[in-house]
Amino acid sequence: MSAPTRTAVAPDALRAAARHWPTGVAVLTARWGGEEHAKTVSSFTTLSLDPPLVGVALSPRSPLVAAVRGSGRFAVSVLTDRQGALARRFATPGAGRAAGGFAELPVRPDPAGGPVPAGAAAWFAAELHAELPVGDHVLLVGRVTAVGADGGRPLLHHAARYRLLGPEIPSGNPTSVPTRGVGA
Incomplete structure (x- = not known):
């Protein structure tokens, strides 16, 4: 028996294929050293119910990773379809690090992790529970201490x-899926 052949996958090819996987949009925040840090992420996931764990992957060079390490805490806010401008703002390099960066944005009362934008779905x-190197990223694993959901x-x-999320698929016949779905 021979060992499996490994084929190198070019980063651009992986990125192009991954674009076909739809994800939710969230903002990761932390407060440390008198500054608030934020970054739009799509790599957020729940990991465990017992203990309650969530994970988010970031570049290890992100100032947000240093802020989470320093404070030992973070918050993740799941954005709604009305928060596209907020997602774009914190997706812009350098826009998520500023003393009082949330001063002009309405936020929920501090849940002791980082600023939570008002109106977030959850x-x-x-x-910080663990930090795991995963290729060219670091997976920040957090033990959940508080949650909220406004829907x-x-x-x-x-x-x-x-x-935007499209209409619900009718239950029953899976072949009757509407042709309209996710829209821009």
């Missing part, structure tokens, strides 16, 4: 664009 405050339609990311 939020998770967490204490609303989620903001999605697909094919390098923000999208």
